Amino acid sequence: MALEKIKKANDIKNLTPEELVSLPDEIRSFLIDTISVCGGHLASNLGVVELTMALHLVLDLPKDKLIFDVGHQSYTHKILTGRKDDFSTLRSYEGLSGFPKRDESPCDAFGTGHSSTSISAGLGMAFARDLKGENYTVISVIGDGSLTGGMVYEALNNAAALKSNFIIVLNDNKMSISENVGGMSEHLSRLRTSTGYTGFKARLQNALERIPWIGKRIVSGLQKIKSSVKQILIPGMLFENLGVMYLGPVNGHNVTDMVTVLNQAKQYKGPVLVHVLTQKGRGFDPAVRHPSRFHGADPFDKEKGLPLKSTNPGYTDIFSTVMRKMGDRDEKVVAITAAMMDGTGLKRFHNMFPERFFDVGIAEEHAVTFAAALAAQGLKPVFAVYSSFLQRAYDQIVHDVCCQNLHVIFAVDRAGLVGKDGVTHQGVFDLSYLSSMPNMTVMAPKNKYELSDMLKFAIDFDGPIALRYPRGEAVCDYEEYRDDIVLGRGEVLLERGDILLYAIGSMVDTAMKAAAVLAEEGIEVSVTNARFAKPLDREYLKKAAKRYKAIITLEENALSGGFGEHVLKELNSLKYKGTVKLVGIPDEFIQHGAPDVLKHVLKIDAEGVVSKVKKVNKKIKGHKGSDE
Secondary structure (H helix, E strand, O other): OOOOHOOOOHHHHHHOOHHHHHHHOOOOOOHHHHHHHHOOHHHHHHHHHHOOOHHHHHHOOOOEEEOHHHHHHHHOHHHHHHHHHHHOOOOOOOOOOOOOOOOOOOOOOOOOOOOOOOOHHHHHHHHHHOOOOOOOOOOEEEEEEEHHOOOOOHHHHHHHOOEEEEEEEEOOOEEOOOOOOHHHHHHHHHHOHHHHHHHHHHHHHHHHHOOOOOOOHHHHHHHHHHHHHHHHHHOHHHHHOOOEEEEEEEEEOOEEEEHHHHHHOOOOEEEEEEEEEEEOOOOOOHHHOOOOOOOOEOOEEEEOOOEEOOOOEEHHHHHHHHHHHHHHOOOEEEEOOOOOOOOOOHHHHHHHHHHEEEEEOOOHHHHHHHHHHHHHHHOOOEEEEEEHHHHHHHHHHHHHHHOOOOEEEEEEEEEEEOOOOOOOHHHHHHHHHHHHHOOOOOOOOOOOOHHHHHHHHHHHOOOOEEOOOOOOOOOOOOOOOOOOOOOOOOOEOOOOOOOOOOOOOOOOHHHHHHHHHHHHHHOOOEEOOOEEOOOOOOOHHHHHHHHHOOOEEEEEEEEEHHHHHHHHHHHHOOOOOEEEEEEEEEEOOOOOOOOHHHHHHOOOHHHHHHHHHHHHHHHHOOOOOOOO
């Protein structure tokens, strides 16, 4: 098998023509077999097999620099650089990352995880190459969905100043995660239909070059008028108008054609864009039919293309149901997504109220300001977004929403430890940065019932408000605890003993489980659900400061600037003399791995909390013992 001969970077160049023909099928079979067991990004990787092969055939890695936008399409790249035998550990703790990672391989030139960054990174490397007087090729691969991100145009504008070679490969599969929308998508659709131009150019060039003596000179002269021809035959020519040479479209599943056009691109002195057409999910029918389902897939039956296990409703499902109901009750409710209609659970709202649903593409900054303007005109915009993606719109939240005290509802999905997608996707900073903003209200539910109640509260609120909830199955316990949601008020679940576990969001369940284990061992603790990270329940904290000898805060968020630090500040202002312990994410980036594994490693699961309570209990009882 050809695949077995790939042990390190550049080994692909030693394969025979026959082996190169069989390699795509071998890689796809390997990816399907592997990801069906361990999960991962399948559809995007199946679509770029031949494209990645061509890139490796024309590059000398790691000397040359290959940068993937987002990076969830980098599996073939990892295979071709000698990491095939590690794929059984894909996205598991201390295993192979699902994204390019500089400390994993020198062939991963730049770490990625969020979209629309690769052109900026590639341009920086090209300028660095020239400043240092070095000689290597830089290629940035970017998907058509990522072109909706404004950072792309900032980079393209800057690229016009480059006078040396820099290649941008536009992987056009008509998809980001959900189907692409907007003007750029329509522009690319027109380019895809312009094969008459590229075919005409190729036939004309071949014919002219056959003319003895003067053929090549004629071709060279015609290059000077190619822009005029393109303006006539291809609508817009957006990229060349920005100062970027355009080549394509080219079939991204034909390795020979790809190698030819990439070698042509390497000869150009300046930025050049190669437009490549690919099919997301190619080689696996379920992924072709349902690319969104196989974007980030859990383990599945590869024969049927169905998940191996059915799951209980997740927090996203609960959000989806309540949003549809609220849309029915209140015609002012509108929904916004940044190319994540399916992932954020807004598909049902879109189906019911299409005129009140807005997919703005991968453009979180625009989404927030757009939502602010909707709110300024009296509507109730709900922006559903993953926690790690909302970070990209920090400035817009501060200036356009909070400064104007506008009623925008942020439905912050995937908050906390997302897990297998790793460091770039962990949603562990939102409590910190959102709580730092004047006028912002921040809350988190303990279970599915509270998510429903909080979303209704948020929609009826007046002012900026964020509701953050985790990925995965929703907690269905504690239905008996369902006090009305009151601004800045928590909810007492257990009241006993000298130690209070003061938890927010997902950590309420952890606190209750820890309390049950401790009770069996004769240690009674109280548990209070804070509900609000901002405003804090100051009246309750005054009572708690008098009642408890120790207060332990629990959050699935960075401790730096987080819920616990705000509680500590308040307790200090009350001159609290008891013991305070903050439990949360330490000041470090958390790598990939299953959330339950990561929580155990970080000692923020029930077992870890039990251990911490025991040490605090010894301290307040006067026993010797270290406090972590």
